[in-house]
Amino acid sequence: MIIDLTNCDREPIHIPGGIQSHGFLIAIDHKCHITYHSDNVNAYLKGAPANLLGEDVKIIEPYFDQQEPVSFIGQLITIGKVSGFEQINPFIIHIQGQPFHLIISISDDNYLLEFEPAASDHNNDIQKTIGRSISEMLADKNLQSLLNNSAVQVKNVIGFDRVMVYRFAPDGHGEVIAEAKNDNLPSWLGLHYPASDIPKQARELYKKNLTRLIANVNVLPSAIITSATQAATPLDLTCSHLRAVSPVHIQYLKNMGVQSSFSISLLYKQELWGLIACHNYTPRFIDYRSRESAKLIGQILSSALEFRQDEENQQTMERYKNAVDQLSRYMLKDDRIEDALTSHSPSLMDVVNADGAVLMLENHTIRLGETPDDDQLKDLLSWVKNNIVDSLYYTSNLSAVYPQAAPYKNTVSGLMVSTLSRELDEYVFWFKHEQVKTVNWAGNPNKPVELSPEGERILSPRNSFEVWSETVASTSVDWSNEEVKSVIRLRSEIAYALNQKAGAIRLLNEKLKQAYEELDTFSYTISHDLKNPLTAVKSYAQILMRDKTLSPQALKALSRINAGADKMNSMIGEVLDYSRIGRADLVFTEVETRTMIEEHAREIALIYEVDPTVVTIGNTPAIQGDRVMISQVFANIISNAIKYSRSSPDQRVTIDATENEQEVVYTVTDNGLGIDIKQLPRIFELFNRMDNVGDIEGTGVGLAIVKRIIEKHRGKIWVDSELGKGTTFYISFHK
Incomplete structure (x- = not known):
């Protein structure tokens, strides 16, 4: 090939x-x-x-x-x-x-x-030295010191000529961020390597096999033989320790002068964070037990990295959360929301790590920090209105998608924009400065193209590793997940504050109120009237299915009609529920929620055939609200938590609450599928379903109903989630 x-x-x-x-x-x-x-x-x-x-x-x-x-x-x-x-x-x-x-x-x-x-090519007793090495590694509290010392300890343990800690960037390329080497070798610290040096499928194998030894690049591999009947099915060596090496990678190592290599995977939340990459300039074999001991170093370093990274992320999230909470209090206390967001400390600038911000609200434009001038901002707003459809958009390279920003890229290379009201031109912009940096590559990252004798393009591994510098401009520091979640939360708080302050005026608009009620009644009527013909369709389909003379294809088609009618009937029922909420009067009482939550959890666990003990119920303070509607809220949220975490090996659902003088906040947390951060802003929209739910049953109405009920109670609901890790819903009720 x-x-x-x-x-x-x-x-x-x-x-x-x-x-x-x-x-x-x-x-x-x-x-x-x-x-x-x-x-x-x-x-x-x-x-x-x-x-x-x-x-x-x-x-x-x-x-x-x-x-x-x-x-x-x-x-x-x-x-x-x-x-x-x-x-x-x-x-x-x-x-x-x-x-x-x-x-x-x-x-x-x-x-x-x-x-x-069973014997290695070196005399070090790895198992005797491993304990001391791990102790010395974990003594470092600073992340960079931890990485530096880890490289030193691995080198002491396995005796390779060069040991590097190699971290992957989001685009797949890697950087040497720590190194221990023989004195006669040049340093590779800080060098970057293109993603193609360790292609995607190789990174996937590093997640499954946490160590990888290439003992001698000069020895030819031994072929695997099988019978003629098996020849069409090559043996999968994903879990093999002896698996042969790609000829391209062998040549790559030879071009570097490396004759033996050993790598230890570093994982962060089950994803490949980086490698401890070890090179030797003579052949070197490490036995299985020694490799397992070295793997333990990688696992402990991975745990330490995860702990320190989570600790750092948690501190960042707490800082942003405190800023949003304080802004929420300002908005409810101040007469003007725009003053609440811009005149105090913290301000809009503190919910993310930005160099400038612009608030467009109630026909006012207020600037904080460094921002584009009036004309630039006007053009940027026009571009956003014509090109951005999502309620939240962000980029770290604005001039790449909006070339008109190039003249002021020093001020604005990173942009995050939250749409409050497209019709009223109400937005929040955050800006980040350009961060010009020089990236030192180990050779030109663009692989040279060579031609085969037949004139076809073939892959040739790089044979030059001299430092090749590249200046990266027009980009800012990336927007982090913590910043995105903070802005989503702030947008929800602004919407809540706007509704609280403008609610009385907006409700006095009789035409809008009348139109809303008519639309609501229409949706109820048409949904109700659809039930009769739908019942007839289902009945006729069932009658026809009794006809023994029909072909299997016809029976299959009738079965699909029957199933489709059931699904449509379910959707009509949910639309009716959604429309009823708008017309229903609230009957406020003190709702003791514990029995209600326990019954829902027990019944839903039975429906989805999961062990009820996967649900942990903590604090359940009483709340003020309509008992029937509150029950519907908890039924929907608990059902989603159990349903979308069924495939988790260690399924967990936790229901808990905190309270203060003003509010009770319930949380429902699961460790299920999670939600892509780009889809979080649309999570409560009617008929909206996430891309990763597959064939799991649902109509996309439940969360829209929940949000409508909570808003009717003058409460708040928001969500925090990470794809593949789980979801937490927060529901706030006034006291």
């Missing part, structure tokens, strides 16, 4: 068809018959047949020096299937007087048996 520059990310490195030849591999099926093996087996098992395919794995046992019990490999498989192979790996055997490790893992319908030397 010719690997060109456009398909490098699709190179199938998990099925390379070979292994590194410092060991050998045998794959067996569930009956312990050999289905694949490397072609170097008889180089280790002297006298063994060159072709073992189809044989019972017991055929290789006589070639081990110390006789294990008969069928001991089969017994190991049986034990591993029950307790996990990590409990038995590695198993010591001897071949011609030399100790070998047998490492067992799973590959689709096969078990991989990997045999590799």
Whole structure:
């Protein structure tokens, strides 16, 4: 296959068809018959047949020096299937007087048996030094010091010539952020490497196999052989320790002068944060136990990184949250909302890390910090109105999407805009300065194109690693997730304050009120009237389904009609509920919520066939409201939490509340699918469903109903979520 520059990310490195030849591999099926093996087996098992395919794995046992019990490999498989192979790996055997490790893992319908030397090429006793090294690593409280010391400790443990901590950027490229090396080597600290140096599929494998050893780039791999019937299904070596290396990567290492490499994955919230990348300029083999000890360093460093990063994120979130909370109090206390947002400390500037802000509200334009001038702002507003459809938009490179901003990129390279009312030209803008920086690349990041003899473009790994500098301009510091969530929360608080202050005036507008009521009545009437013909459609479909003469295709079509009628009936019911809320009068009482919440949790857990103990109910203070509507709110929110966390391995739903003199705030937290941060602003819109819910049942009406009920109670509801991690809904009730 010719690997060109456009398909490098699709190179199938998990099925390379070979292994590194410092060991050998045998794959067996569930009956312990050999289905694949490397072609170097008889180089280790002297006298063994060159072709073992189809044989019972017991055929290789006589070639081990110390006789294990008969069928001991089969017994190991049986034990591993029950307790996990990590409990038995590695198993010591001897071949011609030399100790070998047998490492067992799973590959689709096969078990991989990997045999590799049990002795490393160095004399360090990693397991004796690991404890001291970890203690010294964790002594550092500063993140950069932790990274620097981690590189030093890993070098002390495995003895490689160069050890680097390599961090991935959001676009996939990497940077060396810490380093420990031999004195005679040049420093690579601060160098950047393009994303194509470690392509996407390689990064995915680093998440599954936390260590990766390339023992000797100069030794040819051993091919994996199989039967003709199996040849169309290459052996998946994702979990293999001996997996052969892409020829492109081998050449890449040779171009660097590296003859052996070892990497340890660093994860943050199950995603690849970076690598501890180790290079040696002579061949070097590290045995399995030593690699596992080194992996422990990576896991502990990952935990430390996650703890420190979470601690930093939490401090940032608390700072932004306190600013939004204070602004909310100002808005309810001050006569003019624009003064509340701009005349105090904290102000609009403090809900994000911005250099300037502009508030356009109630026909006033108020500037804070450094902002575009009047003409520039007018043009920017026009561009936003004509091009931005989302209620929240942000970029760190404004001139790339709006070239007219180039003349004032020093002031505005980063833009975040929250739309309050497009019709009234009410917006909040935040700006970040340009941050010019020089990026030092290890060679030109643009891979050169070479042509094959046939004139086709082929991939050639870089062979020049001299420092290549690039100046990056017209960009600002990226907007963080914490800033995005802060602005979403502030937008909700501004909307609430506007409704509180302008509600009386707006409700006096009889035409608007009349139009609203007529529309509400219309939606109720048409939804109600649709039920009769829909019932008729469903009944006729059911009658026809009883006709035994109909073909299977016709019965299938009638079944779909029946299911569609049920779904439409459910949607009509929810639309009726939504319209009733507008007409219903509230009956305020003190609602004791605990029994209500417990009943909902129990019933919903039964519906979705989950263990009721996954729901933890904490503090449940009483609230003032309409009992029926409040019950509907909790039913919807708890149902979503249980429904969208069912696929989580350790499903958890927590319901709790806090209170002060002014309000009671309930929280419902799950560890389910989560919501993409870009979709958070639309979460309460009617018929809006998230992209990641797949085939999970729902109509997108429930949260719209909840929001309408909460607003009718003059309360507030907002959400915090992270995709793949879970969601928390906050519901605030006045006392």
